[in-house]
Amino acid sequence: MNQPLRVALKLDLRWPLKRHAHIFAGTQRYADEHGWESIIDEYADEHLSDASVKSPPFDGVIARVNAKLANGCRRLALPLVNVWFNSPAKDDFPGVFPDMTAVGRLRAEHLLSRGLRRFAVLTSEDDAEKVAAESFRTTIAAVDGKCLREKIPLDPSRTFAAWQRTEQRIEAWMERWQLPIGVSIASEEVGRMVIQICRHRGWRVPGDVAIIAGTNEDVLCDHPRPSLTSVEIGYERIGYQAARLLDEQMRSPNKRRGARNQPPRHMLVPPHGLIVRESTDFYAVDDEVVTQALRFIAANSHRHINVDDVARAAGLHPRTLQRRIRQVVDWPIADEIRRVRIERAKRELAESKRSMAEIARDVGFGDRKRMYDVFRREVGITPAAYRKQRRLESPF
Structure with missing residues (x-):
């Protein structure tokens, strides 16, 4: 033997x-x-x-x-x-x-898809993150976007003094930001620091600052609110x-x-893949009324809302709001409600073991069949297939 x-x-x-x-x-x-x-x-x-x-x-x-x-x-x-x-x-x-080049590109493409045109990237002396940061900047530059880069020590929390210096460097970097802005950050730990600084400045995450951070260390990504969008390396x-x-x-x-x-x-x-959470769950637009409508949808998509509810929250007649939203984001209100629900369903399918019926109810589809039909039509696969595809224990 x-x-x-x-x-x-x-x-x-x-x-x-x-x-x-x-x-x-x-x-x-x-x-x-x-x-x-x-x-x-x-x-x-x-x-x-x-x-x-x-x-x-x-x-x-x-x-x-x-x-x-x-x-x-x-x-x-x-x-x-x-x-x-x-x-x-x-x-x-x-x-x-x-493949850190693919990681940086994925981060940039996601923030670009949110309608952002100003960006910042924070990296460390880690070789892998240097590659990701350069790929991020290259992807942004390809569409003529502006990107501010800053570097911090490899281990910014090794001492209290190091942590203070890191915080000071980040705050100086943030002074140069123009809102709204999409930000790529090397680690979840530093991502949380940036969110806290944003809060002290009165900046909304994601309303003013959309953040992708780290490589999906779940505990730091999920809590506290807002949860952090991150890349799952696999x-x-x-x-x-x-x-x-x-x-x-x-x-x-x-x-x-x-x-x-x-x-x-x-x-x-x-x-x-990308695990989309609250820190990037918005669409950047210059029209304040449209922004208000999109925020209402993001906050209430789990409820039974329709075009009239969104128009009422924005203070416009439904037809007027429909026209303005089409001019800005090129799709109707109903499509945006559906898009947000699908994104939240994706997040639940990827991260939780909850039943399809529970997810369908809590993200706003109402019942499992409705989620199944919409998800398959819009995403191209069933919710169950998406969950299997995204779970780490799927076959290699």
Whole structure:
């Protein structure tokens, strides 16, 4: 009977972040499917760099690769796959990473779709976020949009003094904003700081400032209000693909040549999608009456509202309001009500395990069949298919 392949995992699992825990989950899905023996070894770099170790104790390693681990795997000609975008050995080993160019483009396209034409991007010294920020700016520049960029330290909260300096830099950056504005922010933590500063200035989120932040760390995105729109990277897929890539190396007859003699293969995994929440749930227009009508729809779409209700809230005759809204956003009031309900249904389907009937009622469709018919016509798939597509545990 063949012995199972033994794979070491060095993924900094002490950090409860998706880019650590969910990558691990993806490796374990592959390990279960292929009968691997997984060994969590957060000190694999120390173990493999020990000169007394003459032969590999594992068949392969998946890791956030530091310099010491890289040297140890080279010395032992041990198959290794890197999943750390900022790794000092990134160019030397095969790796699987999120496609941060696609992440930046997705953020920009979403804010552009909200009718915004002024933008700002806040990034850190993190290499991955630098790529996303540049892609964001390039996408905005392609449509002649204006974008203000600012950088903050990689770990802005490492000390109270660092946090204060970061806050001061952000406030100075915000002094240059012209509202309304769409903002891309590297992390949820800093996104929450920006929302608080907006609140102190009397700026509405999303009415004056629409914010996309981070990579969908759910707890920080969902609370407190307003909830934060974010990009779901799909780190489980990165872990799964890293395991698949390592499997190819371990089973290759040339695996003992050593990583130094093999050109590294890098895979970029596109983001799972955008999770739209309250921080971007609006449409930017210059007409104050139309803005008032759109805000009423956003706040009340879960209720049984119609054109007359919206016109009454805006203080205009329904036909007059219909004409002004068509001039500004090029679609009728009923379409906007339906659009907002669909966006909220998408959010519920992607993030919750609530029943279809509950979601249909609470987002304003009334019953499950009505949501099914509208969703399938407008989105092109059924609500159940959308939920399956968006869930992280869907097949890779």
